[in-house]
Amino acid sequence: MCIDYRGLNELTAKNGYPIPRIQDLLDIVGQARYLSKIDLVAGYWQVRMAGEATPKTAFNTIWGKYEWKAMPFGLCNAPATFQTLMNETLRPYLGKSVVVYLDDILVYSRTLEEHYTHLEEVLQCLREQKLFAKPKKCVFVTKELEFCGHVIGDGKVHAVTMKLDVIKEWPRPTNVN
Secondary structure (H helix, E strand, C coil): CCCCCHHHHHHCCCCCCCCCCHHHHHHHHCCCCEEEEEEECCHHHHCECCCCCHHHHCEEECCEEECCCECCCCCCCHHHHHHHHHHHHHHHHECCCEEEECCEEEEEECCHHHHHHHHHHHHHHHHHCCCCECHHHCEEEECEEEECCEEEECCEEEECHHHHHHHHCCCCCCCCC
């Protein structure tokens, strides 16, 4: 379902909560030996709307008028709200054993024993907040994985090769105008 919230967004006070820079997250996890990635199921839809906010999300269909009970896509503050939720949920572990970019959670550790402990801590936090992962998109206990368009592993970070190939094949400009 796609709803145009441009009108609402123009009237909405903007939430200035920062979305992390991907490079900063990669710098933090670059030297990890063990990695796991947890991807949440329909992340925004796991955020419950505050009661007073639901009428603002109302939309009409041929079957009637509806309001979202969960945060829909398209609201200008949705990314900041979601990042706030994730950072608050995982605050004790941020920068120590976990980094978060919206609905992508990366657990990192130096040793295998630490990694199992870190995973257990993160999964417990998600369970307490009733946040659910999408098993098919998760990767557990590996030495290399893809995160935010980069491959992390073996103490190195590099861009996904396929994405680099697309950039290399991009047509060169033929004029300066």
